[in-house]
Amino acid sequence: MSVSLMLTSSRFSDDSDVPVPRRPRVFRDRSDPFDRYDDIDFKQRDRFSKNSLVEILNQIGDRLDPVTNLNRALSSREQLLICLRFYATGAFQQLIGDSVLV
Numbered sequence: 001m002s003v004s005l006m007l008t009s010s011r012f013s014d015d016s017d018v019p020v021p022r023r024p025r026v027f028r029d030r031s032d033p034f035d036r037y038d039d040i041d042f043k044q045r046d047r048f049s050k051n052s053l054v055e056i057l058n059q060i061g062d063r064l065d066p067v068t069n070l071n072r073a074l075s076s077r078e079q080l081l082i083c084l085r086f087y088a089t090g091a092f093q094q095l096i097g098d099s100v101l102v
Helices: 003-013 039-046 050-064 076-089 093-100
Strands: none
Touching: 039 050, 039 076, 050 076
């Protein structure tokens, strides 16, 4: 295949002229479930008491700390809450994300 034929055929298949609609960025209110719920509601939702969560966080929290502040990275406490809720419920990512407001 000649170079001119390749250039001609690639010109017609190029969609770079068509604007791609993008979703606007949505920043949700990330109110912390640790602060939002009392001890009873928290344990009912996450299967752990707040004290247990703090203890786990003290042991592994430094390994979960985000290395960046860009793009509103999840805190180590938010990551742990999401992980524990997944283990407790087996719910899918979108459902857990909606419940934790992530």
